[in-house]
Amino acid sequence: MVYIYIVLLSMMFVIIRLVKGPTFADRLVALSAFTTITILLIVIASMQTGMLLYLDIALLLSLLSFVGVLAIAKGGYKK
Amino acid sequence: MIEILTQMTLSELLLLISSVIMLIGSIGLFRFRDVYTRTHAATLITVGGVCFSLLVIGFSIFMADFLSIHLIKMDLIIILILVTSPIAAQAIVESAHKQGIKPILGISRKAGVKKK
Numbered sequence: 001m002v003y004i005y006i007v008l009l010s011m012m013f014v015i016i017r018l019v020k021g022p023t024f025a026d027r028l029v030a031l032s033a034f035t036t037i038t039i040l041l042i043v044i045a046s047m048q049t050g051m052l053l054y055l056d057i058a059l060l061l062s063l064l065s066f067v068g069v070l071a072i073a074k075g076g077y078k079k
Numbered sequence: 080m081i082e083i084l085t086q087m088t089l090s091e092l093l094l095l096i097s098s099v100i101m102l103i104g105s106i107g108l109f110r111f112r113d114v115y116t117r118t119h120a121a122t123l124i125t126v127g128g129v130c131f132s133l134l135v136i137g138f139s140i141f142m143a144d145f146l147s148i149h150l151i152k153m154d155l156i157i158i159l160i161l162v163t164s165p166i167a168a169q170a171i172v173e174s175a176h177k178q179g180i181k182p183i184l185g186i187s188r189k190a191g192v193k194k195k
Contacts, residue, residue, distance in 0.1 A: 003091070006098040010105035010124070017108050017117070025114045025175035032167055033108060033121040036160065037101070040129045043156070047136060055152045062156055066163040073170040 004044065011037050028072060035065035093135045101128025113183045114175045118168050125164045133157050 014037065018030035039058045046054035087095075104127060107120030137153040 001091075003094045003098050006095075006102050010098070010102045010128070013105035013109040014124075023114060023175070023180060025171055025178070025180060026117060028171050029114065029117050029121050029168075030108065032164075032171070033105070033124045036125050036129050036164070039156065039160070040132055043133060043136060043153070052149050055149060055156070059152060059156055059159070062159050062163070066159075066167055069167045070170055073167070073174045 007037065007040065007044075011041075028069065032065070032069050035061065035069075039065075090135055090139045094132060097128055097131040097135065100131065104128060114180055115172060115182050118172055122164065122168055125160065130157055130160055133160075 011034070014030050014033050018027055018034060021027040021030060039062050042054055042058040042061065046052055046058070101124055104120050104123035107123065108117050111117045111120055133153060133156060137150060137157065140147070140150050140153065
């Protein structure tokens, strides 16, 4: 299916920005987008394989990515 | 091309549209030149790509069996992403502004135009 390849291509652009971001905030923005696309990929894997238990993992990842990004943004910078 | 579009189901067409929106957002994240404009593109990925796709998948679950616990989990994921993504983006931009990153103003697409 073409859909999953387009999603993986957009994930590749996000990973490139995550590696070569000039400042720290660029990497943080790319990390936030990366975890959000990862949630979508987990849900697609859950639908394809029929393991509906994976939806709990996606829910947990969405909570933990929010907390992690907020914690790094509030206090993770080097002075 | 039209034959392909008529043979698609509606959910495949909507998933294709949402993935194209996500590709546009990620190209914007790759090619923009500033933290603030990149945050704009990343928000396009989150709302236009991921939440739209999850909404389409949730509707296809709803059409398959009427109400189930999986549909409630899916709605919970969508609401959680829609609530927490602007808060995270605002915190990132606020701390970048506090750290002293200046936005790049003016048109500098070509090399040689003024670049601050």
